[in-house]
Amino acid sequence: MTTITIELANGKVSPNGSRINLTKGQTFVLDITSDRDDQVHVHGFDKAIGVKAGQHLTVEMTADRTGRYEVESHHPELLIAVLQIR
Numbered sequence: 001m002t003t004i005t006i007e008l009a010n011g012k013v014s015p016n017g018s019r020i021n022l023t024k025g026q027t028f029v030l031d032i033t034s035d036r037d038d039q040v041h042v043h044g045f046d047k048a049i050g051v052k053a054g055q056h057l058t059v060e061m062t063a064d065r066t067g068r069y070e071v072e073s074h075h076p077e078l079l080i081a082v083l084q085i086r
């Protein structure tokens with residue numbers, strides 16, 4: 001299983017726009033920590049994950065479609081990663 005470790009800290013995001021290659025049908029986990037109230041939005045999946053300051057959470061998802069999907073934060077709006085699903 002692929003784990004994508006996401007850190008929202010000091011007004012920045014990590015990773016910072018990296019491409020993540022996934023295979024259609026596989027599961028993957030977003031492992032998120034944040035020092036601010038924010039959202040992690042997985043475009044194309046209509047998935048907006050609310051995170052609170054100081055929170056650590058993991059969200060399992062299935063790459064059930066092919067394409068290129070941006071993962072971004074909303075406060076501020078920053079590109080975290082691009083899921084490339086084949």
Ligand SMILES: [Cu+2]
Nearest residue numbers: 041072073074
């Ligand atoms: Cu968004």
